[in-house]
Amino acid sequence: MAYRDEKLHEEKVFKDPVHRYIHVRDRVIWDLIGTPEFQRLRRIKQLGTTYLTFHGAEHSRFNHSLGVYEIVRRIIENFRDQPFWDDDERILCLCAALLHDLGHGPFSHSFEKVFDLDHEDFTRAIILGDTKVNEILRRVDENFPQDVADVIHKTYSNKLVVSLISSQIDADRMDYLQRDAYFTGVSYGHFDMERILRVMRPMEDQMVIKESGMHAVEDYIMSRYQMYWQVYFHPVTRSAEVILSKILHRAKELYMANEYEFKLKPTHFESFFLKEVSLEDYLKLDENVVFYYFHIWKEEEDAILSDLCRRFVDRDLFKYIEFDPGNQYRELMDLKECFNEAGVDPIYYLEVDSSSDLPYDFYRPGEEEERLPIHLQLPTGELKELSRQSDIVESISGKKRTDHKLYFAKDLIEQLPEESDIKKRIYEILKG
Template sequence: MAKPLGQLHEEKVFKDPVHRYIHVRDELIWKLIGTREFQRLRRVRQLGTTYLTFHGAEHSRFSHSLGVYEITRRIMDIFHGRDQWDDSERLLVLSAALLHDVGHGPFSHSFEKVFGVDHEEFSRDIITGDTEVNSILRLMGDDFPHKVADVIAKTYPNKLVVSLISSQIDADRMDYLLRDAYFTGVSYGNFDIERILRVMRPTEDGVVIKSSGMHAVEDYIMSRYQMYWQVYFHPVTRSAEVILSRILHRAKELYEDGYVFRESLTHFESLFKGNISLEDYIRLDEGVMQHYFLLWQDERDEILSDLCRRFMNRKLFKYVDMVSISDIHELYKLFEEAGLNPKYYLIMDSSSDLPYDFYRPGEKEERLPINLLKPNGEIRELSRESDVVEAISGKRRTDHKLYFPSELIEAMDDENVKQKIKNILYK
């Protein structure tokens, strides 16, 4: 077995707008950053279609992954020498922090829904498969890649290690809130990360927060709440996602029907067949996707062509709050009567978020709570101490919208059908 990697002769730094500097001292981390699989993340946006709403949101999963690593590295420095923390797991945690998003595909969530792929599975496949990432990780031991994959999958036996990467107050969430707020130009996602890091403490069951830092955590929880509803679930962004998903659905449907595309589908064929290999997946990024969208603007199929033009030129669908189910059925009939395919031009979309929850054993998507450490050593769940957090705990908020091309409705020849559609949509 090769000699495990050690410290770099000289610290490497990345200038970062959120954390000022990202420090790399370990040879392992430096080599992982240089792999083709990690460098690919430069070509995958952190916020998918959000750049069509907030024009500054062009940042990548590469920069976010470095940020998660940096926050985790700082936590490791705080935990060093404390009871309940084993420094021998330091590189394991740092590797998992760096690689937690390495399997994200282009326009991540829309892409996953259409093709039934899971970025977490691909993250684990990249870590344990025949990749540059795996070859670097194995320098730390043959079982090291599987340990990293287990941390990301939340199956690693050390709960403290897992909680640093995946919990209700982890390095991942802290970075994306701050980073996404910075690049979208909003103030909602800002919170006092310095204070939170200073009051974090390791325990056998996960990270706890000293009770003196409760108000900083309240601010963090509310920042997350605001970011989801003001940025992540913005209805204009969702309109772009709706069109993107319909482009992919249409292209897949045409392929399955034997439609002959003007250009070869080199990067999409295995996806459409449902047997995409790891290598094919790694070759996909947002530049590749947009290349096809540009080409598909000139396809003979009018629906695919129109949807691609809309996406590439930001001619998005309008939206209204969801109407009744009976009205939806009526709209479907009216759209068909007017020659508009409702499958592609009348789209229902829902967004839902649970900003904070306490532990509910046995329920789907169990959430480990944020625990406070009292001066007397007692551990108390956050919502039991905070009136602010208690007010939103366990309360899921959902928003339903109906998306449609308003200009195509206005252009309808049949005035009677047009008016019926508008009466339902705008009543």
């Protein structure tokens, strides 16, 4: 029997709090789960610094990746014998679902911003590079690693396959919304996934939803909207991300100046500072390693690096206020000047952070990020774009919401003498 079709002697199951069980019968999937590159995802949190806001959010990219695999496995079961579905694509879909987040680094998006990296590039590098993952994928077929990478990169020729993992209603989103809601303890991210899976239908270019399932999809979209604003963009989480970014910027600044001697040389970070990151370097750096450095750096001679690491490790975060940098640019300049006069470095202790989200959008040709809309299939077989049928979805379609906050080290300002004019001026600006 070809490796592509090889089954385990008996089905393996992972007990899962969201899907109850995750079922593995294919040898290739079981082998991929056992690779060092996939096991590394146990050491990368799914929600980065969110555990400092919602204490249950300790789940990992490993959990989520298995969840996405399970949802795709169940979708494919439902698609079997349906028009437009080619069962030869089955193992490709399962592998792409399992490996779609393989390239995430520690604290994911904050880390990427500081070092100008993209986890999708590293996902591709792991799949196509000299790795155990690549070795296993090549056992299926010499071109199979490229096919998996293309599905994840959204360039694969079969757009239906791509839409299972990357669209406005896909297995990735359906897992993380439910999983993140479960581990944060909130009620927003729950929706009737069973119903959605039952009404999904394969079409030539994407999966569509039977019109009878419209209300379940409305619920899913509103769940996503609420999760972004109540969990993903929570201001306390963003405060922790600001401090995390400042730590990495400070460490890089000290290293690049070539005048500071670290008590613990930042060996694991050197190639990141120098923008010479190899795949080997990238895979060695996980959140356990980063946290070890932060603990050690609490004792560094550099007061700023030491203080920022203490704040992050001990959860002594920056305070925040509503602040619109577009309309309050002058106030921001005044604040920076006042912080400098007070001896508090505004580069590290004052930051405007903005978050924005577009919960759903219809197709807009030529946009930088073209979003394939969700289509409903009417009883006649005709397809209608979701927002044309749903008043709820129409009310939020194409509406991008943005939120701005100013983060600052309030405790350092409070330490200034009560009679200080600078202190009074800072609080005047902050109070608007």
